[in-house]
Amino acid sequence: MNTPALSSAIALVFGLAVLLWAVVRYAGERPLHERVRTGAAWTLTGVALLNTYAWQSAMTRYDLLPLAASLAAGGLLAVVRGGTVRLFTEDGRAMRQDRPVTTLLWALAVPQHLLLVTLLSHGRGTAYGGLGLGSSSLLLYFGVVLSVQQTVVRRRSRGTLRALGSAASAAPPERAEFPGARSGP
Template structure:
């Protein structure tokens, strides 16, 4: 694949499938998860490289920030579609079909920014998007567990 946009879209599809598949199986709820930080870091490096070659306007930056803000809101809503329960001495979480659907909605709105900004910016910033929304969802899940009296197990 010589086209960087096609490569980014392929990486996006793989990461999305991996994230959603992990969300739909029962897994321990961890207070901290490195996945969001790793994706955010890789995405920030990739985005930084992109903007050095393709300078962005203030409008482009504002649309990316707006997409991230919508993504964080959707992540908070998505966190309430995840079931929390206790198995032995661990808190576990498992997403629902609505969890998966909200991932699709969030990613779709993020790629909509490509219609109003520099071509390919949505694909370039998608790992930043994944990192930010994963961190937001994790924060809401941990707080939900604490509010339900499940934390500290």
């Protein structure tokens, strides 16, 4: 196996491990204190992997167009996914939990990215077509879409957290859904 193909395979394994991590991490109830650092770390790691692939496979600037299209589509999917996260309070703390539909949307993220990059690239400029570009940019993709999703969840919760702070003198219920949040699992 030559170097660009090995880089793509390693990047794909890392990307799938990150997907598994995200699904397992967010399936349970968690305090709502997410920071953008995780998304930023994945983005920077993804840029480094993509740079390695680009250097080894003689990528052209035209290869960036399918990648940009996939990042835009992934960003839209992340906005939808951020809207499906369950927000609630427990003992006065803001909490979050992914719903089954959120997990399904995470599972669609990998095929969406790989298929869009593969279909749009038509093998231009890379020795292995879109799959090499798609797998090499998977961590970059996850970093961007996770940052978008976290931003959506934080913005959804911002008004509610202010309302909780002003209503702290009243005895808050042990567990309450955020206003406007969908109820149920």
